[in-house]
Amino acid sequence: MPNSDFHALRLQTGISIEELSEKLGYSTRQVRRWDNGEQPAREIALRTLRDMLTDTTNVTPMPPRFTFIDLFAGIGGLRRGFDSIGGHCVFTSEWNKYAQQTYATNFRDNHPLNGDITQVQTSDIPDHDVLVAGFPCQPFSIAGVSKKNSLGRSHGFLDEAQGTLFFDVARILADKRPAAFMLENVKNLKSHDKGRTFEVIMKTLREDLGYHVWHKVIDAQHFVPQHRERIVIVGFRENVPFSWDDLQLPPKGEQRLGHILHPEDGSEETEAPYTVGSTAEVNAKYTLTDKLWAYLQGYAQKHKAAGNGFGFGLVGPNHVARTLSARYYKDGSEILIDRGAGQNPRRLTPRECARLMGYDDDFRIPVSDTQAYKQFGNSVAVPVFREVARIMQPHIQAVMSGESQMKVAV
Incomplete structure (x- = not known):
């Protein structure tokens, strides 16, 4: 088959240039040149497409592996990671009208874009398997538990996180109890407000909400030619053998x-x-x-x-x-x-x-x-969170599978 048929083969398989690039190990720019006919496609690329076409012909598409919601969505960088592992986004919230415009242009959804998450009741958010959020970093107010008790007020995340945007993440986790979550923030979240911000977040997620939580700072320089460190926080409703050791991080400096x-x-x-x-x-x-x-x-x-x-x-x-x-x-x-x-x-x-x-x-x-x-x-560096989503995927499925088995047993 001549190389000029590369584009037609790719369209038949339904694979995007980005996905094919990742599968083949070539840059998206190189794959696009083949797709546009600017350069002859490598035989290995053509063979891969033919094999995919053979494997997928007359096969009913698989349903999404899980559902997720995209909070503080920006232009959808985190979403791209979870789309790549078979997730189906059922709810999106982003307050900035220009970011909404870019998001809506790139994601054709069956649900409307919601604005300010602080104005959305959890009852209006669909049930979901994974919560994804790149929430802004804010300090938490300091108030003594004894004083709250004397005033008859609750404490824990409902009080400590009140007035911050993390509170909205917490209240949704509390009400919806998804199988997993993934949160992203700047590296300095750990030292923000002399460490109190991170302390309250970890206490809320682990003690108040009962999730099993891991966090790690990852530099996007492993994937793109930019020094960009971000903290990633992942959590699962059940105790799963999640490990950051499963990350596959290319050596820094390969991308220029x-x-x-x-x-x-x-x-x-x-x-x-x-x-x-x-x-x-x-x-x-x-x-x-x-x-x-x-x-x-x-x-x-x-x-x-x-x-x-x-x-x-x-x-x-x-x-x-x-x-x-x-x-x-x-x-x-x-x-x-x-x-x-x-x-x-x-x-x-x-x-x-x-x-x-x-x-x-x-x-x-x-x-x-x-x-x-x-x-x-x-935005986030998309390849970082595609990799994080990849190592989360089997554990998401394990928690969901356990839940299904429990329902069958009952």
């Missing part, structure tokens, strides 16, 4: 910025407004103005003299970037792409930011550059 930058040589399709012309060169609007570049250099020199660091991060194809932040839209200073001697550096385009966070090029960006920079800066 060259893997996500626009090649500007015509090997990828032009994507306006990010790239222009027949060779898909980066739009000149992403190059820093003389005024801004002069300001950043002066700022860096002032702080270098004071021993405070350089102020901006100038990088090239062989480097790993600093953490992309939601403030990137302001001046792009944490990740500036070196364009060579005598030329001002440039910002990443929103498409490059998407790639830096592990989103496939199929991910659509319907918002302005400013909103896109904020969204990707606030």
